[in-house]
Amino acid sequence: MPSSKELFFKGPYLRQNWSLPDSIIYSITKNPSNSKAWQKLIQSCKYFFFKNPNFVIRKLSFHCNGKWEISLNKVKIQFSGFTNISCKFWLTYKFDICSCNSTPETVSSLISRLYRCDVKKLILDEQNISFNEFLFLTSNVENIKLRHVIVKNEEGSIVPLEKLVKVLPKIKEFEFYDNFNSSCISKNTVKKLLEISHFSKINEFALFNIPESIDIKEFWNYIKKNKFTKFTFYFQETISEGYKNRVDEIIEAESHDYKIPKINFKTISGEKWEKMVSLLDKHK
Template sequence: MRRSARIAALTSNSTSISASTKPNRKRKAEEVSTIVSIKQLHFHGSYIRQNWPFRDSLINYITKNPSNAKAWTKLIQSCKYFFAKNPVFVIDKLGHESNGWTAFLNGIQKSIDFTKISSKLWITEKFDGFNALNPPKNVSWIIPKLYKCDAKYLGLVNDVISYEDFLFLSSNLEEIILYKCIVKKDNGSIVPLEKLVQVLPKIKSILFCENFDETSITSNIVKELLELQHFSKIDKFELQNIPEIFDIETFFTYLKKNKHTKFTITFVNSISETYKNRLKEIVDEIIETEKHDYKIPNIYFGGINIEKWEKLLSIFYKH
């Protein structure tokens, strides 16, 4: 088979991404999309039914059940038949830019109009819906346009998604940002943060900002997080807008044994004076201790002494 066949267009009159396997290095710049009709599901021109040296049942299984993104990319580059029968296009990243959704592949980016896409996307690296200036509205509506998400990074902001969609997007995550984003079950109940962390066994970095209107923080969050086998293996854990319901006593006991995770915790301004006073005592204990055999946390709350906080930060960054 010729390996120079290009991948079919993703959209009509606007967006498409194509991959080229031409060996000539001078032609690498030609790895650019070609605009064709949305009705054309395959490569340019018609394809010829192959006389496979295998049973049709085996070819059909291979076509409909790609083993991994890399193998599928090589398969559709080698023969246009496979993409015609299963129009799935592999991309590195799907991100939300100022002009809407954009697909990235090998450094090339193209705007995506999901209302015109005929093919499905297979994301391998990033699903980035974290755009503070132009946040996507209702990420869930594009999920049916995705074949699979193997992304290592997920960023969502000011959105509500279903638990089913969260599981679909997060199966391979190592880094996640949930900024005022709520995950709900089919019955409308909010999935607590600890339950989300529970289904992220590969996670290394978490940034979670609490939503003021609907909370994902429960009184059991500390207890249940500490019971997770992979919790102690997380490299970075940042919590923002955390309410007083957070069990600071149990957490501080854990912090003094923690030798791996870098914690940053910012509390809401509405915490009580009693809670603030306890936080002040914790900060004083940390900065007054000469030697620390644990990872220093970054703790911030309204009313903290700025000089003490700056000293805490200095120790935090040194560790």
Template sequence: MSSVSNRKLKAEKDSMIPLSKRARFLLTYFQHQNWSLPNSIIYYILKNPSNSKVYQKLIQCCKYFFFKNPIIVVDKFTIDGDEKWKATLKDDEKFIDFTKISTKLWIYDVFDKYCFSNTSANPLNLVSSVIPQIYRCDAECMFIDKQIISYNEFLFLTSNIKFITLSKTPIMNENGTIVPLEKLVKKLPKLISFVYYDSLTSSSITSNTLKELLEIPHFSKITQWRLYKIPEKFDIETFYTFFKKGKVANFYLDFAVSISQAYKNRLESIVDEILETRNEDDKTPYIDFNGLSLEKKLKLQRLHYC
């Protein structure tokens, strides 16, 4: 058989080998483009897409944009029980191994690392470790459990947050101190619901927390507050004064078992006054602590949820 025939046969066989997704992508990709706009403007558009929908349209109209700035837009970014990150786009779920891809993610709905492991071996840096792989986080919902995050990382993840749950997740300043809760809330202007589980060893609640929360311009727009394991430092007198003005019915307060008997006595006197003066037409906060009778808890629940 001639060498020409051999080459032709090899070419035919090669054409039958399935191409990888990347190879198929590059078949119709052109490095050089004829733009109607100056290259400098195209470069700026390429590197600074205004939002995920604009970026999606760009890469759909021309592969050049994805090749030069490879970003995958996802609805949800979550982690499973085996500590494997999973990205979801329109109900299509894929596990992500960042050691094998260079593409970054743009998250625009949910960021979720919550309640998958209760063991002491649960790494505290799972969230921090993937932040370099995130191009932008526009998530409106966030759930984070048992992590340690820097203040700058928190700001990066929460620029568009409306609903957030933080459980035993201290946010740290560069000097190693814990960022107060009120400072976090101040940086969340779109916030609607705030659920927070404090920690005795790394509490972000201070004696000034409530007073400073009340001074935040968007405080009144937050429709749900659920605070758990609240320490005795929480200013219950300021809270009760504000409550009597009829402005804190959206609070659910669960106090730590470590609070003193004197503090419990004051809480119970507040609960008694609430039960004596409120009726089912009134919205009221829920207050719970170790030692409050079941009867009073049930009455408070009825007032709170009705």
């Protein structure tokens, strides 16, 4: 990929005589109101991109082949890295990091290359990021998938799951894979989740690799009143028999006048799984 100067500033140019004061032009250049307006500005005049070199791109992905891919004006471009790219990117729709060939610091190392992140879809695999980086990436997110992602506060403590959900007011679909050795789920997680005003407005909420520490009884009580959210729960294979019995209660209940959650754990019997599938089909 050519550098920003090679791409935009070869050939002759004319000095601009603005009809607006320089202070306003400076403000427009350094603080663009939205991505669509900025896209039009840099297409209409070289000055704006020269003073604030950032591209508006729809998608940014890291693939298993070890290459990055951007979607720009319906054109897809793959490249090996950002070393020779001097401009920054303004992401508007989707940011996706595959765990193959990436490192846990891939996202953190990229943050300085992003001018702004307004994506609606975010998919991260096996990344270690700070809470401030999480906030930067998720300001406009509606659909998020975090697979074995560890988010830490400044002092190094793990950010609890409920805090991640709380800062996602626009979220519609939430999918989270907990880490066995660095869990962000505790006995207070459910209570804290239910205190979040927008939690009841989430369309789909899925948790994988759930530890026994989660208060499943309180979740069941909420689910029985829930008429909106579709829940998915996949538990760790290490959960005790006593805990499994509590999980079985929702499967064995005689009546289900609420949205049936999808439940699974490693040692679930074939009979119970078939009943689970049957309940899900019945309540679609």
